[in-house]
Amino acid sequence: xxxxxxxxxxxxxxxxxxxxxxxxxxxxxxxxxxxxxxxxxxxxxxxxxxxxxxxxxxxxxxxxxxxxxxxxxxxxxxxxxxxxxxxxxxxxxxxxxxxxxxxxxxxxxxxxxxxxxxxxxxxxxxxxxxxxxxxxxxxxxxxxxxxxxxxxxxxxxxxxxxxxxxxxxxxxxxxxxxxxxxxxxxxxxxxxxxxxxxxxxxxxxxxxxxxxxxxxxxxxxxxxxxxxxxxxxxxxxxxxxxxxxxxxxxxxxxxxxxxxxxxxxxxxxxxxxxxxxxxxxxxxxxxxxxxxxxxxxxxxxxxxxxxxxxxxxxxxxxxxxxxxxxxxxxxxxxxxxxxxxxxxxxxxxxxxxxxxxxxxxxxxxxxxxxxxxxxxxxxxxxxxxxxxxxxxxxxxxxxxxxx
Amino acid sequence: xxxxxxxxxxxxxxxxxxxxxxxxxxxxxxxxxxxxxxxxxxxxxxxxxxxxxxxxxxxxxxxxxxxxxxxxxxxxxxxxxxxxxxxxxxxxxxxxxxxxxxxxxxxxxxxxxxxxxxxxxxxxxxxxxxxxxxxxxxxxxxxxxxxxxxxxxxxxxxxxxxxxxxxxxxxxxxxxxxxxxxxxxxxxxxxxxxxxxxxxxxxxxxxxxxxxxxxxxxxxxxxxxxxxxxxxxxxxxxxxxxxxxxxxxxxxxxxxxxxxxxxxxxxxxxxxxxxxxxxxxxxxxxxxxxxxxxxxxxxxxxxxxxxxxxxxxxxxxxxxxxxxxxxxxxxxxxxxxxxxxxxxxxxxxxxxxxxxxxxxxxxxxxxxxxxxxxxxxxxxxxxxxxxxxxxxxxxxxxxxxxx
Numbered sequence: 001x002x003x004x005x006x007x008x009x010x011x012x013x014x015x016x017x018x019x020x021x022x023x024x025x026x027x028x029x030x031x032x033x034x035x036x037x038x039x040x041x042x043x044x045x046x047x048x049x050x051x052x053x054x055x056x057x058x059x060x061x062x063x064x065x066x067x068x069x070x071x072x073x074x075x076x077x078x079x080x081x082x083x084x085x086x087x088x089x090x091x092x093x094x095x096x097x098x099x100x101x102x103x104x105x106x107x108x109x110x111x112x113x114x115x116x117x118x119x120x121x122x123x124x125x126x127x128x129x130x131x132x133x134x135x136x137x138x139x140x141x142x143x144x145x146x147x148x149x150x151x152x153x154x155x156x157x158x159x160x161x162x163x164x165x166x167x168x169x170x171x172x173x174x175x176x177x178x179x180x181x182x183x184x185x186x187x188x189x190x191x192x193x194x195x196x197x198x199x200x201x202x203x204x205x206x207x208x209x210x211x212x213x214x215x216x217x218x219x220x221x222x223x224x225x226x227x228x229x230x231x232x233x234x235x236x237x238x239x240x241x242x243x244x245x246x247x248x249x250x251x252x253x254x255x256x257x258x259x260x261x262x263x264x265x266x267x268x269x270x271x272x273x274x275x276x277x278x279x280x281x282x283x284x285x286x287x288x289x290x291x292x293x294x295x296x297x298x299x300x301x302x303x304x305x306x307x308x309x310x311x312x313x314x315x316x317x318x319x320x321x322x323x324x325x326x327x328x329x330x331x332x333x334x335x336x337x338x339x340x341x342x343x344x345x346x347x348x349x350x351x352x353x354x355x356x357x358x359x360x361x362x363x364x365x366x367x368x369x370x371x372x373x374x375x376x377x378x379x380x381x382x383x384x385x386x387x388x389x390x391x392x393x394x395x396x397x398x399x400x401x402x403x
Numbered sequence: 404x405x406x407x408x409x410x411x412x413x414x415x416x417x418x419x420x421x422x423x424x425x426x427x428x429x430x431x432x433x434x435x436x437x438x439x440x441x442x443x444x445x446x447x448x449x450x451x452x453x454x455x456x457x458x459x460x461x462x463x464x465x466x467x468x469x470x471x472x473x474x475x476x477x478x479x480x481x482x483x484x485x486x487x488x489x490x491x492x493x494x495x496x497x498x499x500x501x502x503x504x505x506x507x508x509x510x511x512x513x514x515x516x517x518x519x520x521x522x523x524x525x526x527x528x529x530x531x532x533x534x535x536x537x538x539x540x541x542x543x544x545x546x547x548x549x550x551x552x553x554x555x556x557x558x559x560x561x562x563x564x565x566x567x568x569x570x571x572x573x574x575x576x577x578x579x580x581x582x583x584x585x586x587x588x589x590x591x592x593x594x595x596x597x598x599x600x601x602x603x604x605x606x607x608x609x610x611x612x613x614x615x616x617x618x619x620x621x622x623x624x625x626x627x628x629x630x631x632x633x634x635x636x637x638x639x640x641x642x643x644x645x646x647x648x649x650x651x652x653x654x655x656x657x658x659x660x661x662x663x664x665x666x667x668x669x670x671x672x673x674x675x676x677x678x679x680x681x682x683x684x685x686x687x688x689x690x691x692x693x694x695x696x697x698x699x700x701x702x703x704x705x706x707x708x709x710x711x712x713x714x715x716x717x718x719x720x721x722x723x724x725x726x727x728x729x730x731x732x733x734x735x736x737x738x739x740x741x742x743x744x745x746x747x748x749x750x751x752x753x754x755x756x757x758x759x760x761x762x763x764x765x766x767x768x769x770x771x772x773x774x775x776x777x778x779x780x781x782x783x784x785x786x787x788x789x790x791x792x793x794x795x796x797x798x799x800x801x802x803x804x805x806x
Contacts (some may be wrong), residue, residue: 019546019689029613029727030545124543130690132535132543139542140527140535142433143422143710210432269696272675277692286422286707287533289680290697293672294690304689307546315725322718324432 001034002314003067007084008075009042009055012098012125015303016072017051020310027307031314038068063087070313072306073097074125078105089113089121094317096309098125098302104199104215107206108327115320122309122321127153127200130301131294132308133280137207138323144284146208148248150402153200155276155297156184156191157223157243161261162274165240170228183276193222194243194259201245204280205257207323208247211330219258219335226261230399232366233373234343239263240271244402254331256338262402263343263375336382341401347371350394357387371396404437405717406470410487411478412445412458415501415528418706419475420454423713430710434717441471466490473716475709476500477528481508492516492524497720499712501528501705507602507618510609511730518723525712525724530556530603533704534697535711536683540610541726547687549611551651553805556603558679558700559587559594560626560646564664565677568643573631586679596625597646597662604648607683608660610726611650614733622661622738629664633802635769636776637746642666643674647805657734659741665805666746666778739785744804750774753797760790774799 004020006013017037020027028034039062040054049055062068063084071088075081078101085095085102089110097103102110103123114121124134128151137146152158156178163174175192178184190196202215223243234241242264247257264271269291273279278296283289295301312321346354348371355361363372371394376384388398407423409416420440423430431437442465443457452458465471466487474491478484481504488498488505492513500506505513506526517524527537531554540549555561559581566577578595581587593599605618626646637644645667650660667674672694676682681699686692698704715724749757751774758764766775774797779787791801 023546023548023689026548027546032725130687131693132539135543136535136539139715140538140711141707142714143426143430143707145426145429269675272672284533284707286426286703288698288701288704290534290695292693292695294693300689301691304544304546304687308543311545312542322435 001036002031002069003036003038004070004072004310005039005041005062005068006037006072006074007041007081008073009040009046010074011299012074012302012306013040013072015299016074016306019300019303019307027311031311033314035310035314059084063091068093069317070094070096070310072310073099074306075099076101078102082106085110086113089117089119092117092119094120094122094313096122096306096313098306100126100196100199100203104202107203108212108325111323111325112327118318118320120313120319120321122312124309125302125305127203128278128280128292128294129296129298130304131278131280131292131296133292134207136292137204138321141282141284141287144287146249146282146284148246148283149201149204149208149280150270151201151204151245151280152242152270152273152278153197153245153280153296154191154243155278156188158273158278159183159276160192161223161226161241161243164226164228165231168228168232171224171226192224194220197243197245197259201247201257201259205247205255206325206330208249209253209255209330210324211253211326211328213255213257213330213332217332219260221260223261225397226399227397229369230345230397232369233345233364234263236364236366237375239265241399242270242273244270246402250333254333256333256335258335260400262400264402268402337380339378339380341378341403342376342384343373343399343401344376344388345371345373345396345398346391347394347396350391353391353394357390375401404439405434405472406439406441407473407475407713408442408444408465408471409440409475409477410444410484411476412443412449413477414702415477415705415709416443416475418702419477419709422703422706422710430714434714436717438713438717462487466494471496472720473497473499473713475713476502477709478502479504481505485509488513489516492520492522495520495522497523497525497716499525499709499716501709503529503599503602503606507605510606511615511728514726514728515730521721521723523716523722523724525715527712528705528708530606531681531683531695531697532699532701533707534681534683534695534699536695537610539695540607541724544685544687544690547690549652549685549687551649551686552604552607552611552683553673554604554607554648554683555645555673555676555681556600556648556683556699557594557646558681559591561676561681562586562679563595564626564629564644564646567629567631568634571631571635574627574629595627597623600646600648600662604650604660604662608650608658609728609733611652612656612658612733613727614656614729614731616658616660616733616735620735622663624663626664628800629802630800632772633748633800635772636748636767637666639767639769640778642668644802645673645676647673649805653736657736659736659738661738663803665803667805671805740783742781742783744781744806745779745787746776746802746804747779747791748774748776748799748801749794750797750799753794756794756797760793778804
């Protein structure tokens with residue numbers, strides 16, 4: 001029997017206990033032995049909960065119990081979670097986590113610590129919830145040079161954008177409804193400003209490059225400025241608007257990474273990813289295009305990924321997972337020199353000015369949408385920004401295009 | 404350094420050599436040591452080929468060379484490939500394969516032989532070409548009870564159906580063009596009759612159930628009867644037609660499995676899988692819906708998956724892969740009792756007869772399509788077949804619907 005401790009009895013933590021219990025027979029079979037949750041660490045008590053007798057408040061009990069071989073860190077944050085993870089790994093206990101902030105901030109250090117102590121630091125659930133993406137990148141696509149990773153990595157923003165598109169509603173109205181339904185946090189900043197997606201693309205970029213990508217250096221733009229009018233105009237062009245987290249290798253250990261709303265055409269595989277679903281689109285130099293799709297959040301999908309990692313630890317006790325993610329920082333190039341097309345909205349009065357700046361454009365109009373929109377030719381971010389600034393008061397908005 | 408032998412220097416075999424060569428640095432890094440192709444076994448010589456000096460004709464050289472630790476069996480078939488695989492595994496050499504026929508026919512025996520000899524039998528490339536699906540099922544979704552697997556597993560038929568849909572062309576015309584372009588074999592039976600997809604869903608079903616699914620017992624229907632008129636009518640209903648390979652757990656170790664053309668709606672994630680792309684849609688009891696998408700065939704994508712397996716063998720020499728696939732045969736239920744909707748085409752003269760048999764139906768007509776089409780309510784296969792037979796000469800065709 002392998003004893004497991006769960007740190008944090010919130011949504012994911014209770015999901016971990018539920019998955020182990022509900023799929024007990026199968027989980028034990030796959031683990032090669034019985035898994036048992038011995039401790040649940042939380043600040044609170046849970047009177048009446050079927051597992052209330054397992055709830056403790058002192059991490060020392062867990063770290064000093066030699067029976068505990070696997071720790072699920074599903075607390076979140078980079079404070080206690082970081083300290084507890086280091087102590088658990090130092091004690092030779094494998095750690096499985098859904099904590100993207102911690103993985104993004106301290107991944108290489110924690111992986112190295114796991115290796116030193118012959119245990120695992122696994123984080124499948126940190127990106128894409130229940131979608132297998134970390135292990136496919138680390139263990140399956142090993143013969144590939146990964147050229148680009150493009151993800152819809154945040155379920156809340158994808159839900160909001162899908163609703164805006166389907167209902168013709170504006171951002172604020174949809175956000176409010178999403179908050180009422182519990183699909184968005186009361187403080188939605190981490191989601192709607194792209195910070196959550198930024199942590200996740202930092203993790204994927206690090207795995208792509210084998211070097212550490214500092215999330216604080218990733219250009220990140222949220223969805224708060226996207227309007228119903230943008231969707232109406234994009235729709236006329238046969239396109240949708242998604243919050244994309246993108247990373248592209250542009251040379252040995254060098255990458256472009258950014259989080260930004262983008263127009264994508266109906267032909268792009270990510271176009272069909274709607275509602276709370278997430279997907280990661282991966283282009284390799286041998287494989288070409290591939291995509292991994294599923295539920296990027298939610299109690300049971302995320303917990304399922306954590307328990308999958310627990311099973312991996314149980315199967316390979318005394319080993320460390322192979323993960324190429326050096327502490328050495330990757331070179332992120334400025335986005336200024338990146339070329340792409342742009343979707344621009346201009347007031348009707350600005351049409352001649354826009355044509356002077358952007359050449360022979362095709363104006364697209366939609367009912368209820370102010371002015372008109374067009375797509376530029378390929379331009380660098382810098383060149384585009386200069387032209388766009390010259391539109392002055394005629395400019396009504398701009399969104400990147402992902403081709 | 405690890406020495407590798409490649410059995411069969413055809414499309415996939417030459418791809419394996421190319422991937423190892425072109426991504427050499429990365430492949431060696433991921434393997435933890437240098438990989439070298441020491442032998443290429445083929446019946447033919449390849450004068451002028453850069454690797455002609457590695458080509459040999461005698462398998463005994465490979466099996467008796469203690470330096471060779473990993474064998475890539477990319478010959479295909481169940482004759483020599485079966486014999487060579489058994490001999491290699493018996494000699495403790497890991498085998499990585501793209502050979503779906505052999506895996507489907509003898510998977511459990513070969514996995515057991517690998518375990519006995521402390522080596523691997525890996526077959527990521529046997530299903531879905533370059534798409535990671537075998538390892539995600541075996542190693543990632545381990546905490547899930549997989550409920551259904553629905554795949555577009557054959558690139559040739561998907562290419563043909565996509566062309567028929569986009570061009571309004573009939574099967575025979577599109578097949579002829581596909582043959583001219585080399586996208587379809589001169590003898591296309593294995594693809595267009597669904598036999599290839601059948602082997603692949605047998606493998607996935609076996610992994611889902613942990614028991615052996617005999618592919619010869621899977622109901623298999625090809626795409627040769629699908630017409631341009633079917634697409635026109637399905638399009639009017641907002642649906643497409645795909646060749647689906649389906650497997651559904653219907654009780655402990657029991658499953659329904661079949662290969663059949665099906666109508667699917669625009670909302671289904673598999674709807675966007677066009678051309679030569681493949682995808683595997685997996686529903687788990689915790690995860691819900693997920694999908695794995697990519698190139699299901701082709702030299703380099705398939706070879707990339709084989710080399711990914713080679714890297715896994717290099718990393719874990721002396722170990723055997725964990726794969727729950729007992730020799731014990733799974734119980735496949737008859738499709739007679741499976742319920743679904745059906746798309747039915749009837750001549751105009753048969754409208755009242757159809758309404759008598761199928762109730763209050765909504766006839767759909769399309770330009771150039773004879774008669775009309777409608778969707779039935781949920782019916783068992785058996786009940787539907789009885790009603791359909793009663794349409795007699797009014798019946799113009801029927802296709803299953805996957806909801």
